[in-house]
Amino acid sequence: MTPKESAIILAKALDSKKGGEIKVLRTEELTTLADYFVICTAGSSTQIKALSEACEEAMEKHGERPHHVEGHRGGTWVLMDFSSVVVHIFDDEARKFYDLERLWGDAVQEDVEEMLQQ
Numbered sequence: 027m028t029p030k031e032s033a034i035i036l037a038k039a040l041d042s043k044k045g046g047e048i049k050v051l052r053t054e055e056l057t058t059l060a061d062y063f064v065i066c067t068a069g070s071s072t073q074i075k076a077l078s079e080a081c082e083e084a085m086e087k088h089g090e091r092p093h094h095v096e097g098h099r100g101g102t103w104v105l106m107d108f109s110s111v112v113v114h115i116f117d118d119e120a121r122k123f124y125d126l127e128r129l130w131g132d133a134v135q136e137d138v139e140e141m142l143q144q
Contacts, residue, residue, distance in 0.1 A: 027088055029054070029061035029110035034141045036113055039084035040066045041142055043077050045115070050141060051126075051133035060112040063130065067121050071101025077115045078104045 027035075033050050040048050045066035054061035068074040074097075082092060085108060094107040102120040106113040114126060127135075 027090070032085070032088075032090065032108060032111045033062040033064055033136070034144055035084050035088065036064045036081050036108070036111060037138055037141050039080040040064065040077055040113075040115075043073070043080045045073075045077050047121075048138050049127060050136040050138055051130050052136055053130060053133045056130065056132055060107075061110045062136075063112050063114060063126065063133070065114045065116070065121070065126055067118055068115055069117070071117070074101060074104055074115050074117065078106060078113075081106055081113050081115075 037048055037050055045068060048064070048066045051063040051065070052061065053059065053063055066077065068077055078095070085091065090108055092106045092108050095104065097104040103114065103116045116124065
């Protein structure tokens with residue numbers, strides 16, 4: 027599976043659980059950390075958990091498991107590392123605080139609506 031295919035699967039998983047403001051940033055030319063960052067906002071710590079579980083289940087169907095998962099004890103964010111794709115799930119306040127879209131402003135933003143149609 028290509029990194030872009032993984033990013034599409036993950037964006038769809040987030041969308042299926044009503045993740046908000048989903049963004050997919052292509053970072054392959056900017057960093058060795060990952061080829062894509064998939065970012066979304068959750069309305070509660072319960073939704074953060076549901077979104078991360080949806081991502082894990084979707085990728086497991088394709089034989090992929092996260093290599094690393096980090097989560098803030100306060101339930102305000104989760105990071106899931108699938109090697110070529112890193113998923114960031116934030117509550118609204120944490121997303122504004124970390125502001126990854128600004129930090130990775132040179133990354134190409136993929137058309138999420140188009141990705142969800144694939």
